[in-house]
Every structure is written in C-alpha cells, then in structure tokens.
Amino acid sequence: MQLEFSAEEEAFRLEVRDFIAANYPVEIRRRMEAGVAPGKSDFVTWQQILYQQGWIAPRWPVEYGGTGWSPVQCYIFEEEITAASTPRVMPFGLTMLGPVLMTFGSDEQKQQYLPAILDSTTWWCQGYSEPDAGSDLASLKTQAVLEGDHYRVNGSKIWTTYAHYADMMFCLVRTSSEERKQQGISFLLLDMDDPGVEVAPIITNNGLHVVNQVFLKDVRVPRENLVGEEGAGWTIAKYLLGHERTTIAGVAASRQQMRRLKEIATQELDGALPLWQSSRFRDRVAEVEIDLLALEQTNLRVLCDENAGRGPGPEASLLKVRGTEIQQQITELMAEAVGYYGLPYDKTVLTEGWGDQPPVGPDYAASLMPHYFDWRKSSIYGGSNEIQKNIIAKAVLGLG
Amino acid sequence: MDYQLNELQQMLQQSVEKYVERDYDFANRQQLAVTDLGYSEENWRQFAELGWLGVPFTEEQGGFGGGATELMVLFEAFGKALLLEPYLASVVLGGQLLARVGSAEQIERLLPAVIAGESKLALAHSEPQSRYHLSRVACSAAAQGDGFLLTGHKALVLNGQNADHLLVTARTSGDVDDPQGISLFLVPAEAAGVTVRGYRTVDSLQAAEVHLDGVELSADSVLGTVGEAHADIEWVIDQGIAALCAEALGCMESLQQATVEYLQTRKQFGVAIGQFQSLQHAAVDMFIALSQSRSMVYLAANRANADRDERRAALSAAKNFIGRAGRLIGQTAVQLHGGVGMSDELDVSHYFKRLTAINTWLGDDHHHLGQYSDSLLAK
Incomplete structure (x- = not known):
C-alpha cells in the first residue's frame, strides 16, 4: 500500500498551482474569496482561460480535446482549481452532454456541438426534472410529437440551473407511451432561442436567481437534434448519471471550505479569545474534519480502482451521500461561527459585494447564512440522498 | 497511490482467514471464553507455529519483518473470529515495546520466547x-x-x-x-x-x-x-490503536453480512423485512460507515510510523471514526435483528459487545476527538 501521491503527481500539482497563480484574473478571485456569487462572465472567462491552456476537459478522450491525464491527476487538478477559489467549471456541457454525444451522438452532432462546449461559446442547461417528476424522473410528461422533420415539444422543466444563461438545453422528453414508463423517453437538444421557450426565474431561499422553470409550448425541434435512437433516452440518462462519480463527493471543495471556516473561527472573538480557542466549537469542527478525512480516503480508494481500470460501481452513491452531508455541516458551522452577524441580509451584497460602503459586521459574514440555506439543495439534487440509499440497498446489498 | 496489499501480505491474509474460518468457530469460542484461562493454549502454540507471533519483529529478532500493515491483515481476521487469545497484549503492546526500547540483552532474553509462544507479556x-x-x-x-x-x-x-x-x-x-x-x-x-x-x-x-x-x-x-518512556508509550499505543481499528473493521464486516442476510430471510407481514425502506436505509447507513471504516483502517496502518504529530493526529482520527462507526453498526445490527439480536446465543451480541469494548480500549471516540481537535490548534 502506498497512500501518498508520487513525486510525479506532486510535480504535476505544482504545475497546476503555478498556472492558476499566473492566470487566474485577480478581480474574479477577489469576488470569489469574498463569497460573492459569480455571474455568467466570471464562469465563461475562467473556462476560456482553461480552454486556452488545453485543460478545460481533463476527462475527455484526447482525440476530442481531453488531456490524457490519469484519474489521480484529474483529482489533483480539481483539488487545485478548487483550493484557489475559482468559479466552478459548469458541468452541463463538459461533464454531462459531452460524454453523451461521444457515446451516442452522430458524427454531425459531435462536430456541431463539441467544439462549442470546449471553448464555452455555447452554454448548456439540463432539462430533466419536471413539476411532477423529481425523484420519480421516469414519470416525466413533456411530450415530443414527430411532425415531418420536426418534433413539436410541449411541457415544462423545472429546477433548471442557469437556464437564463443558456443557449441550448438537453432534455428528456416522451416520444411514445409504452408499458413501462422508462420506455418511450428520448434525448433531445433544444435551442433556448426558439419560439415557445419561456424561462421563468425561481428565487431560492438565499434570495438569488440560479434555477428556473422552463415552459415549452409548441417548440419545434429539428429531427436531427435527437441523440441516439428514439426511445433510448432512459439509457442515455442512466449513462449520464453514472458518469464521473468520483468527483461527486466534492472533497476538494469541502477542504477549501474547511480552511475558510478555520480562518473565520480564528478571526471571530468569543470574549477575549478567538472562537477557535473554544474546544466546544473546535471539537465540532474536528468531528466534521475527521468525517471528511474518511470520505477523502474512500474517494481515493475508488479513484485508485478507477486508475486500475475498475470503474466505480453503485457504491459511489455513498460518496454523494456523505459528500453532501459534510458540505452541509460545514455551511452550518460557518454560519454559526459569526454568531449574530449571520443575520444581517442584503441581496446586493451577495451578488456584488460591499462595494464602497463599509460592511455590516465582518466582511466575510454576509454570505454565510444564505449559503447555508442554499446548500440544503445538495442532498436533494443529482438524485436525492434517499434515492442514493435506495440504489445502494438494491444494487450493493441486494435488498428490495 | 496504491491501496493493494503486496504478495506476502496477501498470503498472510489468506492464511489467517482460512484459519479463522476453519478452526475458530463461534461455538468453540464461547466455550473457551468461560474457562479459567479464557482462551486456548493450544491455539496460542499454533499461532507460534504459523509464525504469527513474530509478525511485527525484524528477521534479526527472529520475526517476520512485518509492520502495521501485516498486523492490520491479522487483526481484521481476528475481528471476524472474535479472537480471545492475547495477541494485542503480548505481541502488539508488550512485544513491540520490548523490541523498541529494550537493550540487546533484554530483547535476547525475552523476545524469542514471546515469538515462540512460551512467554506472554x-x-x-x-x-x-x-x-x-x-x-x-x-x-x-x-x-x-x-x-x-x-x-x-x-x-x-x-x-x-x-x-x-x-x-x-x-x-x-x-x-x-x-x-x-x-x-x-x-x-x-x-x-x-x-x-x-x-x-x-x-x-x-x-x-x-x-x-x-x-x-x-x-x-x-x-x-x-x-x-x-513517554514517547515510546505513545508510539506503542498508536500501534495498538491501528490494530484495534482493524479488529473493529472485522467485527463490523461480520455484523453487516449477518444483518443483510437476516433482512433477506426474516419474514414479517408476508414479505422479507428487507423490502421495507426504513430497514434498507438503516442497512445502507451501516454499509456507508463500514466502507469508510476500511479507508480509515488503511490510513491508520499507513500512518502508524509517521512522524509523531502526524501519526498521533491520524491515529486519533481513525480511533474516533472507528469508535463512532462501530457504535452505529453495532447498535443498528442489534436493532435490525429485533428480539433475536438481544440473545446471548447469537454472535451478533458478541460483536456488538466487542465493538463497544474496542471503543473504550486505548481511548474512546470522545477522548480522541479532543486529541484531534487540540492538534488542530498547532497547525
């Protein structure tokens, strides 16, 4: 057993770190470190910097523009870009649709869409959930009826992240009614500028606009925008969900948040002493940190299996469950660390920072409570944690 | 990075797993436990013959030349077997401390007898x-x-x-x-x-x-x-912690397996109780704790000879995590077995008790949380 990174891997880490130090725009970094929510241009600017370096799609095959890195290198890369507080690389095109097109798409679709995913000139969103199809995704009702060379699409998608930024949406639609609800679902690519597409914002509990409901009324989608066969949508959706499970734990992000939590607890005073000196508070942080260590080691074990060509099985669901639980505990401790100053709320500060006005309380405090509220989503999205447990019960333990 | 055992370690694993499966059944263990000695001298002699009592000692000292990873392999199997013999006391704690700090003369006088199973510490x-x-x-x-x-x-x-x-x-x-x-x-x-x-x-x-x-x-x-002596006591307690964590892992694996089998076979309301989602999710919580416990056991073995501060923090983290995971798995296994989980006759009770005792030995989860927490101040 060799539980340390090799010298080559550590050298690679330094290469990534040096690149970020030299190329991450200071104005984005300043906002991100202040906890200000990034906007579209922040995401795109950073993604295009990675694209110029050839690092935007590490896990893609080299012939499509990937880096050829090992899973461990990809993990190190994620650790470094996360530790540097860079905007999260949007997964919709790069980690979700890209691999789907490579596996199921036609040559024309690959040529048309993959380059614009790589250089971030097309922003994709994901049209999966519907008002009446959440955990029971296969009961989705959005209908696509073939009329000549077009599908006519009617229905509604919900919780669609950044639909208001998106140029295109990949979505699951029902093309026929079959005996099993998983049959008759197809995978369509839809232009958000088409007539009949309406994006309505949903304001979440932090007061911000990230997710939307998308209404589709008689939207005409060209037949060539069907990915794979008609009725293959469920197979594609399952492939997509099973892809790249080893980053699902979010260990690097939690490590970064843990560093922030310690900084805050060191600056916050509890009487004459820093809060961090209080063993009552610190013990709780310590317990979460130990849990994070256990998760990290588990993640690395799965990763080494992947390095050796043994893909992660359904047990990767545990990474999602524990990863999000730990993320949520950290957001909770951060909000708690600032005491009363978790309470003042100013929506503008969340999107633009304090600007010229002096902050109310410590400058790091304003986003912590809204972030705690917002992060309750993590155990709900991507297959709720209860659904993940159903998967483990059935596929790993043989129950049910 | 590599989480695989090497060839020698795999051979040791096969040998010990075969032994506990074939020669160390639960009914026999229960009879041994109530004798005056509390274990079997015959078993102990066999451990010596198999070379197990020399595992962590150098070849020069007459040992196997192994370390924390080899001990981990043994103790995971010991956990499954609910082993009674005093391996932790005599070899891991006593023997390793003697071998670490004793003079050449002291080691020569006593260690060969420990490895041969003739002397116990x-x-x-x-x-x-x-x-x-x-x-x-x-x-x-x-x-x-x-x-x-x-x-x-x-x-x-x-x-x-x-x-x-x-x-x-x-x-x-x-x-x-x-x-x-x-x-x-x-x-x-x-x-x-x-x-x-x-x-x-x-x-x-x-x-x-x-x-x-x-x-x-x-x-x-x-x-x-x-x-x-303090630094050496710390070191040997950390070796003991790594071994106990591996033993706990073995206990947890046995409980997990027994519980899932029970859920698949026990029928109530006309169906196997494993059909019920609340019980499925409790079993999944056991599985999640077990998987991560294995990671922590590897980490403990890997850090058992790191520099003092790194070693102490990692071993405290492992002992804390294993203590909590062992409690969750032990309690849930009893609960999911229902009334039968309370009976002394079933091995489930004894795994639960061993896990509870392991948490106490060498510092419980609360103690080690404090140790780990204090180590964060130094960073």
Whole structure:
C-alpha cells in the first residue's frame, strides 16, 4: 500500500498551482474569496482561460480535446482549481452532454456541438426534472410529437440551473407511451432561442436567481437534434448519471471550505479569545474534519480502482451521500461561527459585494447564512440522498 | 497511490482467514471464553507455529519483518473470529515495546520466547484516575540503592493475569501529568509485592488490576532510558490503536453480512423485512460507515510510523471514526435483528459487545476527538 501521491503527481500539482497563480484574473478571485456569487462572465472567462491552456476537459478522450491525464491527476487538478477559489467549471456541457454525444451522438452532432462546449461559446442547461417528476424522473410528461422533420415539444422543466444563461438545453422528453414508463423517453437538444421557450426565474431561499422553470409550448425541434435512437433516452440518462462519480463527493471543495471556516473561527472573538480557542466549537469542527478525512480516503480508494481500470460501481452513491452531508455541516458551522452577524441580509451584497460602503459586521459574514440555506439543495439534487440509499440497498446489498 | 496489499501480505491474509474460518468457530469460542484461562493454549502454540507471533519483529529478532500493515491483515481476521487469545497484549503492546526500547540483552532474553509462544507479556500503564491520558502516571518508582522501589495501582491491564512479565510504567520524577519522568520497567509477574486481580471484561476478554506494593527491582529492570518512556508509550499505543481499528473493521464486516442476510430471510407481514425502506436505509447507513471504516483502517496502518504529530493526529482520527462507526453498526445490527439480536446465543451480541469494548480500549471516540481537535490548534 502506498497512500501518498508520487513525486510525479506532486510535480504535476505544482504545475497546476503555478498556472492558476499566473492566470487566474485577480478581480474574479477577489469576488470569489469574498463569497460573492459569480455571474455568467466570471464562469465563461475562467473556462476560456482553461480552454486556452488545453485543460478545460481533463476527462475527455484526447482525440476530442481531453488531456490524457490519469484519474489521480484529474483529482489533483480539481483539488487545485478548487483550493484557489475559482468559479466552478459548469458541468452541463463538459461533464454531462459531452460524454453523451461521444457515446451516442452522430458524427454531425459531435462536430456541431463539441467544439462549442470546449471553448464555452455555447452554454448548456439540463432539462430533466419536471413539476411532477423529481425523484420519480421516469414519470416525466413533456411530450415530443414527430411532425415531418420536426418534433413539436410541449411541457415544462423545472429546477433548471442557469437556464437564463443558456443557449441550448438537453432534455428528456416522451416520444411514445409504452408499458413501462422508462420506455418511450428520448434525448433531445433544444435551442433556448426558439419560439415557445419561456424561462421563468425561481428565487431560492438565499434570495438569488440560479434555477428556473422552463415552459415549452409548441417548440419545434429539428429531427436531427435527437441523440441516439428514439426511445433510448432512459439509457442515455442512466449513462449520464453514472458518469464521473468520483468527483461527486466534492472533497476538494469541502477542504477549501474547511480552511475558510478555520480562518473565520480564528478571526471571530468569543470574549477575549478567538472562537477557535473554544474546544466546544473546535471539537465540532474536528468531528466534521475527521468525517471528511474518511470520505477523502474512500474517494481515493475508488479513484485508485478507477486508475486500475475498475470503474466505480453503485457504491459511489455513498460518496454523494456523505459528500453532501459534510458540505452541509460545514455551511452550518460557518454560519454559526459569526454568531449574530449571520443575520444581517442584503441581496446586493451577495451578488456584488460591499462595494464602497463599509460592511455590516465582518466582511466575510454576509454570505454565510444564505449559503447555508442554499446548500440544503445538495442532498436533494443529482438524485436525492434517499434515492442514493435506495440504489445502494438494491444494487450493493441486494435488498428490495 | 496504491491501496493493494503486496504478495506476502496477501498470503498472510489468506492464511489467517482460512484459519479463522476453519478452526475458530463461534461455538468453540464461547466455550473457551468461560474457562479459567479464557482462551486456548493450544491455539496460542499454533499461532507460534504459523509464525504469527513474530509478525511485527525484524528477521534479526527472529520475526517476520512485518509492520502495521501485516498486523492490520491479522487483526481484521481476528475481528471476524472474535479472537480471545492475547495477541494485542503480548505481541502488539508488550512485544513491540520490548523490541523498541529494550537493550540487546533484554530483547535476547525475552523476545524469542514471546515469538515462540512460551512467554506472554502485558503492558501495565493506565491507572484508575488516568482515564486515557498517557502522561498521567502516579505510580512511583523511588530510587533504592542501585535499583527501584515500585508502588502504585495499574488498572485494566489487558491479559495481566496470564502474563509472565509485566511492562510497568512508573514515575521516577516530575508531577503526575508530566510527560517527562516516566520510566518503564520489566517486572516478573511473580515478583514479591505484585498482586494481580484478574477478571473477565464485558467482551469475554481478560484484564486485571495490578497492585504494586513496594516491588524491589534491580537497575537492569529498566527498559530504555530512565524518565524517557513517554514517547515510546505513545508510539506503542498508536500501534495498538491501528490494530484495534482493524479488529473493529472485522467485527463490523461480520455484523453487516449477518444483518443483510437476516433482512433477506426474516419474514414479517408476508414479505422479507428487507423490502421495507426504513430497514434498507438503516442497512445502507451501516454499509456507508463500514466502507469508510476500511479507508480509515488503511490510513491508520499507513500512518502508524509517521512522524509523531502526524501519526498521533491520524491515529486519533481513525480511533474516533472507528469508535463512532462501530457504535452505529453495532447498535443498528442489534436493532435490525429485533428480539433475536438481544440473545446471548447469537454472535451478533458478541460483536456488538466487542465493538463497544474496542471503543473504550486505548481511548474512546470522545477522548480522541479532543486529541484531534487540540492538534488542530498547532497547525
């Protein structure tokens, strides 16, 4: 057993770190470190910097523009870009649709869409959930009826992240009614500028606009925008969900948040002493940190299996469950660390920072409570944690 | 990065797993547990023949040349077997401490007999008021002529009643909490002034209260340097923690397997109870804790010989995590077995009790949380 990174891997880490130090725009970094929510241009600017370096799609095959890195290198890369507080690389095109097109798409679709995913000139969103199809995704009702060379699409998608930024949406639609609800679902690519597409914002509990409901009324989608066969949508959706499970734990992000939590607890005073000196508070942080260590080691074990060509099985669901639980505990401790100053709320500060006005309380405090509220989503999205447990019960333990 | 065992380690694993599966059945274990000795001398001789008692010692010392990873392999299997024999006391704690700090002459005199299974050791360190703090030693070793006079009370000495030699810590200088001034002595169990009161523990193992009433020792009874034993005690306790974590993992695996089988076969309301989602999710929580426990056991073995601060923090993290995971898995296994999970006849009860005792031994989850938490201040 060799539980340390090799010298080559550590050298690679330094290469990534040096690149970020030299190329991450200071104005984005300043906002991100202040906890200000990034906007579209922040995401795109950073993604295009990675694209110029050839690092935007590490896990893609080299012939499509990937880096050829090992899973461990990809993990190190994620650790470094996360530790540097860079905007999260949007997964919709790069980690979700890209691999789907490579596996199921036609040559024309690959040529048309993959380059614009790589250089971030097309922003994709994901049209999966519907008002009446959440955990029971296969009961989705959005209908696509073939009329000549077009599908006519009617229905509604919900919780669609950044639909208001998106140029295109990949979505699951029902093309026929079959005996099993998983049959008759197809995978369509839809232009958000088409007539009949309406994006309505949903304001979440932090007061911000990230997710939307998308209404589709008689939207005409060209037949060539069907990915794979008609009725293959469920197979594609399952492939997509099973892809790249080893980053699902979010260990690097939690490590970064843990560093922030310690900084805050060191600056916050509890009487004459820093809060961090209080063993009552610190013990709780310590317990979460130990849990994070256990998760990290588990993640690395799965990763080494992947390095050796043994893909992660359904047990990767545990990474999602524990990863999000730990993320949520950290957001909770951060909000708690600032005491009363978790309470003042100013929506503008969340999107633009304090600007010229002096902050109310410590400058790091304003986003912590809204972030705690917002992060309750993590155990709900991507297959709720209860659904993940159903998967483990059935596929790993043989129950049910 | 690589989480695979090497070829020798895999061979050791196959050998020990085959042994506990074939030769160490639960019914037999239960009979052994209530004998006066509390385990089997015959088994112990067999361990010696198989070379297991020499696993962590160098080839020069007559051992196998292994370390924490090899011990991990053994203890995971011991956990599945609910092993009674005093491997932790005699080999991991006593033997390794002797091999680490003893003089060439002391090692030569005693270690070959330990490896051969002819001599058994016990570490007498904790005291009634020390709880889990390793520097709290009130037991005194006063200078007397060329030698020492030992007085004090050692608590929960694992295998104390069956050891022929005790490794006893006592204070030669300093206050009761001072890491400096703790010395280690090799004390024959039959030495005048040594009283051993043996008893069984809740998990059917053996421990003892050891009273030292003016035990006269010669100067060559000191192991290592006078007053400098604390760092070595810390080291050997960390080796013990790594081994206990692996043993707990074995217990957890057995409970997980038994519980899933029970959920698949026990019928209520006309169906296997594993059909019920609330029970499925409880079993999944066990699985999640178990998977991560394995990661922590690997980490513990890997860090068992790291530099002091890194080693101590990692081993505290592991012991804390394993303590909590063991509690969750033990309690859930009992709950999911229903009434039958309460019966003494079923091995589930005994895994639960062993996991509970393992949490207490060498510092419980709360103690190690505090240790880890304090280590964060230094960073």
